[in-house]
Amino acid sequence: DGGITQSPKYLFRKEGQNVTLSCEQNLNHDAMYWYRQDPGQGLRLIYYSQIVNDFQKGDIAEGYSVSREKKESFPLTVTSAQKNPTAFYLCASQPSPGKYEQYFGPGTRLTVT
Amino acid sequence: GENVEQHPSTLSVQEGDSAVIKCTYSDSASNYFPWYKQELGKGPQLIIDIRSNVGEKKDQRIAVTLNKTAKHFSLHITETQPEDSAVYFCAAVLYTDKLIFGTGTRLQVFP
Numbered sequence: 001d002g003g004i005t006q007s008p009k010y011l012f013r014k015e016g017q018n019v020t021l022s023c024e025q026n027l028n029h030d031a032m033y034w035y036r037q038d039p040g041q042g043l044r045l046i047y048y049s050q051i052v053n054d055f056q057k058g059d060i061a062e063g064y065s066v067s068r069e070k071k072e073s074f075p076l077t078v079t080s081a082q083k084n085p086t087a088f089y090l091c092a093s094q095p096s097p098g099k100y101e102q103y104f105g106p107g108t109r110l111t112v113t
Numbered sequence: 114g115e116n117v118e119q120h121p122s123t124l125s126v127q128e129g130d131s132a133v134i135k136c137t138y139s140d141s142a143s144n145y146f147p148w149y150k151q152e153l154g155k156g157p158q159l160i161i162d163i164r165s166n167v168g169e170k171k172d173q174r175i176a177v178t179l180n181k182t183a184k185h186f187s188l189h190i191t192e193t194q195p196e197d198s199a200v201y202f203c204a205a206v207l208y209t210d211k212l213i214f215g216t217g218t219r220l221q222v223f224p
Contacts, residue, residue, distance in 0.1 A: 006156075042119075042202060042214040043157070058211070090156050100145040100206045104156035 003027070004105035006091050011110045013085075021076045021108045023091035031094040032074035033102060036060060036087045043090065049074055050097045078110065085112045115140045117205050119215030126193050127223055134218045136203035137185040145206040146186045148177060150199045151217075157202060161188070193222045 004025045013019045023032065031050045035043040045058030049068040063082025068074050078085045088109050092102040119136045126132050138146075144165035149157035163170045163177045163186065170177050174193075179186040186205075190197055203215040 004156075040217075042216045045211060048211070092156075097210055100210070100212065101147065101159060101162065102212060103159060104149075107154075107156045109154075 004091060004093055004103060006089075006105035006108050009106065009108060011108055013110070013112050015112055016080045017112075018077055018079050019085075019110065019112075021078065021089055021091075021110070023074045023076065023105060024072055025074075025093040025105075026072060027093055027095075027103065028071070029093035029103075030071070030096045032068070033092040033094070034058075034064075034066065034074070034076045035090045035092065037090060037107075038087050046076065046089075078112075085110060115207050115213055117203060117213050117215045119203050119218060121218060122216065123219045123221070125221045125223065128193060128195060130193055132190045132193050132197070132220055132222075134188045134201055134203070134220075135185060136187070136205075136215050137183075138205040138213075139184070140205065140207050141184065142208040143184075143205040146177070146179060147204050147212070148175075148188045149202045149204065149214075151202065152199045190220075193220075195222050195224055198222045 007022045033048040034046040044060050046064050047066040049055035055068050065077045090107045091105045094102045117138045147162035150160045151157040161177050163179050174191050176189045198221050200217045200219050202217050204212045
């Protein structure tokens with residue numbers, strides 16, 4: 001059963017703690033993306049990776065970090081430097097940089113208090 | 114900067130009626146325009162897309178039209194059903210190969 005998985009679905013953290021969100025895909029897609037979604041807003045790009053061991057900042061990268069050590073995995077760390085981390089986080093994958101269809105995971109809702 | 118504007122932000126229709134959502138984009142080099150449906154608490158689902166060499170594309174009750182000269186594209190849903198109720202996002206790919214999303218349209222279909 002191919003697809004994109006994100007875990008956990010809900011995550012609660014205290015302010016000042018770093019937290020890592022998981023994203024795994026078995027679609028053999030080259031590119032992976034992290035977006036943030038706030039209530040009533042569109043999706044904003046945090047980081048993306050088009051090949052293993054390489055990634056680029058998106059529009060709102062401050063306070064976040066990523067790694068891409070394996071093709072299947074693209075974890076996102078929300079650091080304590082992110083001033084407003086409570087949001088819905090979405091991971092997506094894309095077959096290759098030139099094929100633009102992106103497929104999304106189910107999302108992780110992070111609440112920081 | 115480059116952006117995608119989407120209208121309306123909310124849309125209410127009676128079951129069986131048609132619904133139309135419109136988006137405009139600023140990057141004349143954009144050549145790929147997907148539409149996503151997002152149900153509450155879930156990730157967006159790609160429902161239809163169109164490329165710049167095509168003016169219209171249909172898939173059963175949904176269709177997308179593209180006017181490259183005017184830089185706008187639209188989603189048309191015919192014979193709406195309650196299960197069409199969701200938030201719909203348009204997007205456009207920039208010359209940088211990144212997708213830029215509209216702010217979404219909440220569609221409610223009343224029985």
